[in-house]
Amino acid sequence: MKKTTRGITSGGKRTCIKALAFSALGILLFFTVQRIFTPDFSYIENSNRNISGIRYVDDDTVDVVFFGVSHADLGISPIELYRDTGICSYNLASSIQPFESGYYLMKDMFLHQRPAVVTMCAEGLFQQEAEYNMGWRYILDNLPNNAIKLEAAKAYEESGYSDGAMSVIFPIIEYHDRWEELRKEDFLPKSGGEYYSLGQDVYSYVEGTGMTTYEEIYSVEALLQGDSGITYYDDGTVCSSVISEPLYVPQVSDEKLEYLLKMKELCEENGAQLVLEKEPVMQYPQIYSGYWTKQRSDAVREIAERYDIPFVDFQYDMDIGLDWQVDTYDSGRHLNFRGAKKLTAAMGQYLLENFDLRRQSNPQYDEYGKYYDKVIDIAMLQSETDLSAYMQRLKDNADCWAVLIAASDEYTAGMDDAAYSQLEGLGLQLIRQGAFRDAYAAIIDRGGLVYEAVSGRPISHEEEVNGLSVGVSSSGWNTVPSCSITINGINYALSGRGLNIVVYDYESGLVVDSVTFDTCVPSRRSARNRETINDYLRAYEAAVCFKGMGAA
Numbered sequence: 001m002k003k004t005t006r007g008i009t010s011g012g013k014r015t016c017i018k019a020l021a022f023s024a025l026g027i028l029l030f031f032t033v034q035r036i037f038t039p040d041f042s043y044i045e046n047s048n049r050n051i052s053g054i055r056y057v058d059d060d061t062v063d064v065v066f067f068g069v070s071h072a073d074l075g076i077s078p079i080e081l082y083r084d085t086g087i088c089s090y091n092l093a094s095s096i097q098p099f100e101s102g103y104y105l106m107k108d109m110f111l112h113q114r115p116a117v118v119t120m121c122a123e124g125l126f127q128q129e130a131e132y133n134m135g136w137r138y139i140l141d142n143l144p145n146n147a148i149k150l151e152a153a154k155a156y157e158e159s160g161y162s163d164g165a166m167s168v169i170f171p172i173i174e175y176h177d178r179w180e181e182l183r184k185e186d187f188l189p190k191s192g193g194e195y196y197s198l199g200q201d202v203y204s205y206v207e208g209t210g211m212t213t214y215e216e217i218y219s220v221e222a223l224l225q226g227d228s229g230i231t232y233y234d235d236g237t238v239c240s241s242v243i244s245e246p247l248y249v250p251q252v253s254d255e256k257l258e259y260l261l262k263m264k265e266l267c268e269e270n271g272a273q274l275v276l277e278k279e280p281v282m283q284y285p286q287i288y289s290g291y292w293t294k295q296r297s298d299a300v301r302e303i304a305e306r307y308d309i310p311f312v313d314f315q316y317d318m319d320i321g322l323d324w325q326v327d328t329y330d331s332g333r334h335l336n337f338r339g340a341k342k343l344t345a346a347m348g349q350y351l352l353e354n355f356d357l358r359r360q361s362n363p364q365y366d367e368y369g370k371y372y373d374k375v376i377d378i379a380m381l382q383s384e385t386d387l388s389a390y391m392q393r394l395k396d397n398a399d400c401w402a403v404l405i406a407a408s409d410e411y412t413a414g415m416d417d418a419a420y421s422q423l424e425g426l427g428l429q430l431i432r433q434g435a436f437r438d439a440y441a442a443i444i445d446r447g448g449l450v451y452e453a454v455s456g457r458p459i460s461h462e463e464e465v466n467g468l469s470v471g472v473s474s475s476g477w478n479t480v481p482s483c484s485i486t487i488n489g490i491n492y493a494l495s496g497r498g499l500n501i502v503v504y505d506y507e508s509g510l511v512v513d514s515v516t517f518d519t520c521v522p523s524r525r526s527a528r529n530r531e532t533i534n535d536y537l538r539a540y541e542a543a544v545c546f547k548g549m550g551a552a
Contacts (some may be wrong), residue, residue: 039141039175046201046538047094047138049546051105053195054090055112058364062113063357064089066199067102068121069135071279071290075335077344078198079365079372085348086359089115091199096135099124100159100259103266104152105139110270111148117355118267119275122300122311123290125252125260133161141171196371196545202337204379204537205530208325209332211282219284220293223248248285250296252303264309273355276304279343280315282324282332290333312350320346326385330530337379371545378512378540381503382533385526387517391422394503398426398447401512402465402504406474407440409481409497414521430454439474440499441483446506462486468504487511496527508543512536 041047050073054062064087066076072093081089090113092105102120109115136156143149153165167173229242260276267274278292278300285291297313304311314320320342324332327339335343351357377397384390394403403426412434420432427449434440439459443451445466453459458479462471471486485493485502492502496516503513513536516527 039178039181041138041141046195046541048142049193049195050092050094050199050201051139051142052193053199054092054109056194057090057113057198059112060114061088061360061362061364062090062115063087063360064117064119064351065106065109065113065115066091066093066119066121067097067105068093068119068277069097069123069290070095070201071123071281071334072119072121072277073097073199073201074203074329075279075340075343076347077200077202077337077340079200079369080341080344081348081351082360082362082365083369084345085352085357086361087348087351087357088360088362088365089198091197093121093199094135094138097124097139098135098159099127099256100155101136101139101152103259103263104143104148104155106263106266107148107151108143108146110266114270115272116357117275117351118263118272119277120260120263122276122278122296122313123281123292125256125300125303126250126296127256128289133163136161137174145169193546194368194549196368196375196541196549198365198368200340202340202372202375202379202537202541203329203334203534204337204382205329205528205533206326206336206338206383206385207331207530208323208328209282211284211324211332213282216282216284216291217294219286220248220295223285224295248295250293250299252299257303260303260309261307264307274309276300276309276311277347278313278315279335280320280322280339281334282328288333310354314343314346318346326383336383337376338383371548374507374544375537375541378505378537382513382528382537387419387499387519387524387526388422390501390515390517390526391425395425398444400446400506402446402468402470402506403442403444404470404472404485404487404502404504405440405442405444406472406483406485406493406500407434407438407476407498408474408483408493408495408500408516409477410437410520411440411498412436412438412519414498414519414524416522419519419524428452437476437478439476439479441472441474443470443472466506485514494527494529498524505540508540510536510539510543512540 066072066089073091073095076091078089078091081087092109102124106118140152140156143152153169157165163174224246229240231238231240264274281290281292283291285293292315294316297316301311322339322342327335327342329336381393384393413436423431426444428442430452431440434454435456438454438456440454441459441461443465450465451461453461458475460473469488473484475482483493483495483500484491485500487504492511492514493500494514494516496518497520498516498518500516502511505512514532517524
């Protein structure tokens with residue numbers, strides 16, 4: 001009788017190994033393609049790094065964690081809070097953060113930290129869910145793959161978003177059609193790691209608002225009026241109807257309230273106190289969904305009292321000293337870093353007065369603060385609107401920067417002796433010699449004058465400066481007004497009337513500011529491009545802070 005060979009033959013083993021290797025290669029290829037197609041949200045208020053950054057803070061270090069939408073993200077500085085009070089905190093707020101998603105972000109946070117206080121921006125209670133799909137994705141696509149993410153994915157699907165829970169587990173379902181959007185950065189590892197600002201997104205641009213609290217209250221009063229209606233013409237007859245309901249009712253949905261109570265329970269289970277808070281916003285409710293009114297504040301206060309949750313409103317409960325002309329980034333909607341410093345000081349005072357929080361001396365926070373200071377130095381330059389103060393900043397940082405200047409149209413009519421003296425403090429020799437509508441250009445490198453010219457005719461000059469190919473051109477009104485300031489072939493000048501200035505930073509190897517001062521008028525008002533300035537600051541962070549921290 002012929003014997004039967006048991007087990008797998010050597011040929012069968014080779015086939016099995018090949019199949020396993022092929023499967024592993026396929027899985028690797030799938031997840032590589034998925035990673036490429038999943039967007040890097042670092043360009044949206046540093047969402048990637050914001051959410052991952054808390055995992056790089058030493059466990060059980062953080063005593064206060066902030067959650068909520070972009071008003072909190074931009075408005076509260078953990079570094080400033082630490083310096084003011086010794087309280088270690090982290091800012092987990094994010095752009096258009098859905099209120100419900102904050103609950104799952106809290107659950108993930110409690111895996112690493114045991115804060116005494118957790119705050120939530122109260123605006124989320126009034127969100128209209130349809131607006132917040134991407135707010136969910138900023139969080140879900142950056143949460144680690146664990147049970148909390150699965151729970152959040154289910155909640156996301158139940159909220160009615162068509163891409164569903166499976167797209168959270170396999171993001172390529174949502175992003176498979178991003179072919180035309182792919183950039184070089186998409187093929188690199190996703191940004192993440194340590195976050196020098198501990199979650200705050202630093203914005204430097206200054207765009208104020210002339211709106212006042214009185215105007216905000218008046219605009220809401222008009223919405224609260226009932227008994228209005230409609231008059232219409234129908235079949236030969238003029239008809240009218242009365243609608244008694246007001247145009248504006250601040251309502252908190254049952255779902256939002258349910259999640260608020262879940263947050264409260266979660267915090268209590270982890271030994272933390274949940275606090276509702278609200279940052280100042282000055283905008284008309286008719287044009288901005290993230291507005292904040294006394295009516296909304298009162299509605300939140302009633303809920304907070306009913307469920308024994310502390311609530312502090314930094315707009316209606318106190319005056320924190322905001323200057324609405326210079327402390328906001330976008331006409332009163334969000335605070336810039338100047339406004340954030342004031343809000344953070346008020347937050348620190350509130351926390352110290354109401355909670356028993358430890359004051360720490362933390363080497364990790366001290367180290368992060370060094371990078372924060374570098375960014376704030378650039379932010380101070382980018383937010384400076386006064387020509388004399390701007391010149392002083394250039395002088396104070398002369399060793400770090402190259403400064404390129406070119407006039408367009410007319411630069412002399414609004415100048416005075418003090419302004420000329422400030423410019424001459426940079427080493428300029430010819431700037432006073434300019435006549436009405438003359439051209440003017442200058443190059444200053446690390447505090448030394450490299451080139452300067454003034455003329456009634458167009459000026460154009462190029463040369464190598466410290467390894468940079470730089471060029472300046474200028475033309476006055478009589479010779480077709482224009483100017484350019486180029487570095488390595490790229491024009492960075494805004495080309496507005498007056499003195500156009502571009503600042504190049506040697507540490508980062510980047511342009512960090514481009515501004516026009518209209519020196520044709522006595523106010524010498526400044527102008528910048530908001531998106532450009534933000535791009536400059538984000539690029540500076542990436543080059544100096546993120547690479548410097550070894551977590552690029």
